[in-house]
Amino acid sequence: MVRLTSLAFLAGFVATAVYASSSPDLAAKKERAMAQLSPAVQRYLATLDESEYELDLDGADEDEGQLAERADSSLQDAASGAWKGCKNSAVSISFDDGSYDYRQNLLDIWTGGHQVSFMINGNNYRCGYDAASVSGNRRALAAGHLIASHSWGHYDFGQAGTSHDIIDRQIELLEEMTLKTLGIVPRYFRFPYGSFAPETSQYIRKKYGYRIIQWSDDSGDSSGAPASQSIAMYNRFKKGEQHLVLNHETYESSVKQVAPAAKKALDKLGVKSVTADKCIGATVSPYKVKTNPQKRDSSWTCEGKPRPGQPK
Numbered sequence: 001m002v003r004l005t006s007l008a009f010l011a012g013f014v015a016t017a018v019y020a021s022s023s024p025d026l027a028a029k030k031e032r033a034m035a036q037l038s039p040a041v042q043r044y045l046a047t048l049d050e051s052e053y054e055l056d057l058d059g060a061d062e063d064e065g066q067l068a069e070r071a072d073s074s075l076q077d078a079a080s081g082a083w084k085g086c087k088n089s090a091v092s093i094s095f096d097d098g099s100y101d102y103r104q105n106l107l108d109i110w111t112g113g114h115q116v117s118f119m120i121n122g123n124n125y126r127c128g129y130d131a132a133s134v135s136g137n138r139r140a141l142a143a144g145h146l147i148a149s150h151s152w153g154h155y156d157f158g159q160a161g162t163s164h165d166i167i168d169r170q171i172e173l174l175e176e177m178t179l180k181t182l183g184i185v186p187r188y189f190r191f192p193y194g195s196f197a198p199e200t201s202q203y204i205r206k207k208y209g210y211r212i213i214q215w216s217d218d219s220g221d222s223s224g225a226p227a228s229q230s231i232a233m234y235n236r237f238k239k240g241e242q243h244l245v246l247n248h249e250t251y252e253s254s255v256k257q258v259a260p261a262a263k264k265a266l267d268k269l270g271v272k273s274v275t276a277d278k279c280i281g282a283t284v285s286p287y288k289v290k291t292n293p294q295k296r297d298s299s300w301t302c303e304g305k306p307r308p309g310q311p312k
């Protein structure tokens with residue numbers, strides 16, 4: 001009995017010694033990565049064993065400053081930290097405001113090594129908890145496309161009266177939705193309408209560890225440009241140019257007319273679209289957390305949560 005106790009004590013001592021010599025750094029990284037998650041996500045992870053989820057420990061530390069230094073300074077806005085172009089002549093096609101009715105069409109189009117980014121909402125054209133939204137987002141994720149946050153309700157963060165409480169709610173509800181339905185929490189964020197004050201962008205970057213992705217080229221679909229005009233834009237692209245392109249998956253013509261023509265234009269140049277994280281040269285996971293998606297329950301709803309464009 002005494003002997004067993006001593007052994008147990010000794011084992012405990014050895015484990016403690018190993019812990020002390022190798023993990024303060026790791027513990028600090030975990031703490032930092034955890035602190036960048038919304039409270040709802042932190043609460044859920046606390047119910048899991050550590051082996052059941054993967055925290056991205058490097059993304060919190062991957063120095064965006066270094067990424068920027070290696071880039072043309074015109075690619076990242078100094079005041080807001082928002083990226084407005086791709087490094088290394090990359091081309092990155094993105095689709096905002098989904099998941100929506102044409103998502104499956106888009107996924108059928110962007111094959112053959114092209115990877116695109118979906119800046120998704122929780123409650124915009126359709127509720128993100130609807131079965132069709134969930135399956136569209138899951139299929140995109142499985143195919144290696146990027147899922148990024150476009151806020152819960154497509155809120156205009158540039159408007160007067162945008163408090164930290166409003167920002168926190170818009171961030172948290174989307175993180176909760178992607179965690180439950182997809183088993184991920186995004187690290188990439190695009191402001192609806194591209195509308196924000198630099199202070200808001202810095203708040204989101206610092207508090208939540210988000211990287212802010214804007215665009216260099218606008219297909220013009222949200223301001224009413226005809227498909228022919230958007231297609232002409234893609235046809236002007238030349239090999240060796242960078243393009244970070246804004247499109248919306250909620251317009252039928254953007255999906256059924258422009259997207260196939262865009263893919264054809266890139267194929268003709270021998271250029272593959274890359275996801276937004278690759279566009280800025282990041283090498284770590286584009287998700288703050290990865291785990292298993294949860295099972296549908298009564299919390300999978302947009303009821304009682306902010307309506308599109310609404311603060312509360």
Ligand SMILES: [Zn+2]
Pocket residue numbers: 096097150154191192193
């Ligand atoms: Zn949008």
